[in-house]
Amino acid sequence: MGEVRKLQKKLRQIETLEIKISLTAEERFKISRKAELRSRLAQLQLQLSGPQQTLGIVGDGKKEKMKRQVEKAPEALPSQMPPASKIHKGEKESKAPATPVPAARQEEEAQIGRQRERTEPAEVSDYCQDTSRHCPDFDKEQQLRQQEAEFTSLKASWEKSRFRLRLLEGHSDIVTCVVAVDNLVVSGSRDTTVKVWHVPTATEQKNLGGHTGGVTCLSAPPPEYCTRLARSLSLSTKERFILSGSADCYVKIWALNIGQCVKSIYTFNAVTALCFVPEEGGYIITGSDGGKVQAWSWHSFQNCQSVNAHQEAVTSIQSQGPLVFSGSAEGGVSVWENRCSDRDPLTLLHHWSSQVTGFRGRLGGRLTLSPRGDKVFLAYGQAWLKILHWRTGATSRVTNHSDVTGVTDCVHQTGGLLIGSCYDLANGESTLNLFSLPQCQYLVSLTWPDAPRILCFAAWTTGSGDHRWVIGGHNLTVLEQLPSSGKQRGDVTVRRDGRMDSCLESEGDTEGDEDTDDYEDDDDEGKDSRSDRAEDGGSGSWLRCVLQ
Structure with a gap:
């Protein structure tokens, strides 16, 4: 990471130097190395990105490590495989085999569940509408949902824009x-x-x-x-x-x-x-x-x-x-x-x-x-x-x-x-x-x-x-x-x-x-750092850099 950081500083200063009209021989040499430095930086970033990451994508290191561990893990033995069906919340786990439920009863329970899903939220919503002053969290949630919907629509329109x-x-x-x-x-x-x-x-x-x-x-x-x-x-x-x-x-x-x-x-x-x-x-x-x-x-x-x-x-x-x-x-x-x-x-x-x-x-x-x-x-x-x-x-x-x-x-x-x-x-x-x-x-x-x-x-x-x-x-x-x-x-x-x-x-x-903009050469970092600061000139250096 130290070399990457150093290359980034050098490139940052080169971009500043390119804006100047009159350049010294030393500054021209630094600018001539831009392609070389960019190539070296790309190589280092490729090495640091790791085999599991896409080039240029900065990911979460912990997540990537866990991902690689999962990919390298051996397949589970049949005796270690989890059951095919999940145990629903509220149900008790039983070691005994489940008794088949008649199809008519399954349909009846499904209808009751769907009816409960339709009615329960409606009752809460009606209550909050009638007593909105007592439901600030509900109002806030509704506002956030509206903002999210507006943002989603705006984002979709900009994704289709053309210039x-x-x-x-x-x-x-x-x-x-x-x-x-x-x-x-x-x-x-x-x-x-x-x-x-x-x-x-x-x-x-x-x-x-x-x-x-x-x-x-x-x-x-x-x-x-x-x-x-x-x-x-x-x-x-x-x-x-x-x-x-x-x-x-x-x-x-x-x-x-x-x-x-x-x-x-x-x-x-x-x-x-x-x-x-x-x-x-x-x-x-x-x-x-x-x-x-x-x-x-x-x-x-x-x-x-x-x-x-x-x-x-x-x-x-x-x-x-x-x-x-x-x-x-x-x-x-x-x-x-x-x-x-x-x-x-x-x-x-x-x-x-x-x-x-x-x-x-x-x-x-x-x-x-x-x-x-x-x-x-x-x-x-x-x-x-x-x-x-x-x-x-x-x-x-x-x-x-x-x-x-x-x-x-x-x-x-x-x-x-x-x-x-x-x-x-x-x-x-x-x-x-x-x-x-x-x-x-x-x-x-x-x-x-x-x-x-x-x-x-x-x-x-x-x-x-x-x-x-x-x-x-x-x-x-x-x-x-x-x-x-x-x-x-x-x-x-x-x-x-x-x-x-x-x-x-x-x-x-x-x-x-x-970060600073010091251009530090590998062989004599301190010397270049001091000379660059002298070239910048301290106060008002932006004006001289951009407009001289």
Whole structure:
């Protein structure tokens, strides 16, 4: 297991290195060994899986051992064979041979038994209906049965779903962020551009150039706030705007219809995350590579507040009503409330460190989050999703991959679904895993040939209620759900991994929580470990790794 764990760490760092633009000779050599390391890891996993297990299936070791013992056991002797018929509950075991029962009597007893089965449950049910306030357990059981039936129906419908792929070609580097606006997709890339795409025709409509550094984040203000800004700029009230943040320390506001930048905000720090808060006059909330969270007025575009909130780069900011959630590279999460004031509008409600979230021991991590009520779903490059109850600090987790080689890069909610991306370091396979909300029960996984690692995700529904999703990473792809009544063949494989059915687990951090990304060569582990940490550079290393 020691060598397996070491290989997994090496592959994890290689996948991070591949995202960088400029590589040293040493880094290129490490990347060149990826196929060799994957092959060695597959051999070790095959050896450890055992002859009784299917390759890639992680089973219960005790059950497998018992199974092999049963298979190896000699056949029982005739004198040891159990009787052919079972002794029913309530009957006394007798050594004397049983007296044959007449067929008429057997039929009579069977009718009495069937009648008893029909009447007894009905009497209990009627009693509980008449005195429901005295039968909370019965009501709870009925509710659970209804939820299970709804989940079974939802799972069956997703197992039959079909998707068509549309590749949007135009970016010359990694796509770091995407957002959907009406029938348009807006994408930001490390190539410093923001592009606008028309999804029905899969064509590029606008190429918005103006940033001098890689684009890290995008946000779309609601229509009413766009209308307000359009009037102040003497533009059409139908104009839609998009916000972009970049490593060049600027937030730019783009008018999509005219394809121009109408406002630039200099933040003095590389912008690594942003969101729009639609409260009162509206606020732009930004996060920087140094851990700073800032608030900007949508009316005056002036800075309202600057807080050194995190120790490392802010990698995700999301809003939920007046609440703002920020997550950072060191694994911490802060929850803010917008008090809608012209000065210091954000008030810190809670801050949960990496010791609480369990995301510790990794330099240059990339945490993404998605809030829902009193919970916030967290992804941090591990084989599971974390659920943080942000008022109490309690945590639980959802299995997002059946092995520790899975890497979760992003998490998203849409239409009663929780969607987590997963990338298998061992074989390079990428999937989207779907869970039903609010129970977080596993539904299906979506994959397709040569699916890339998914770094960002956006979703919306069509007028007919079908899903359209867009994913970004090494390329930009739209997944369009096909009508169930159509005959067109889908491009996406829908499958279920039974190992993920028991997905929701109470928090009990395993050894996987302590994994680091150190690349340790067999001949000089300590030296490489120290050099890798020096290359990461500590604070803000996610920004340098992804965007330099």
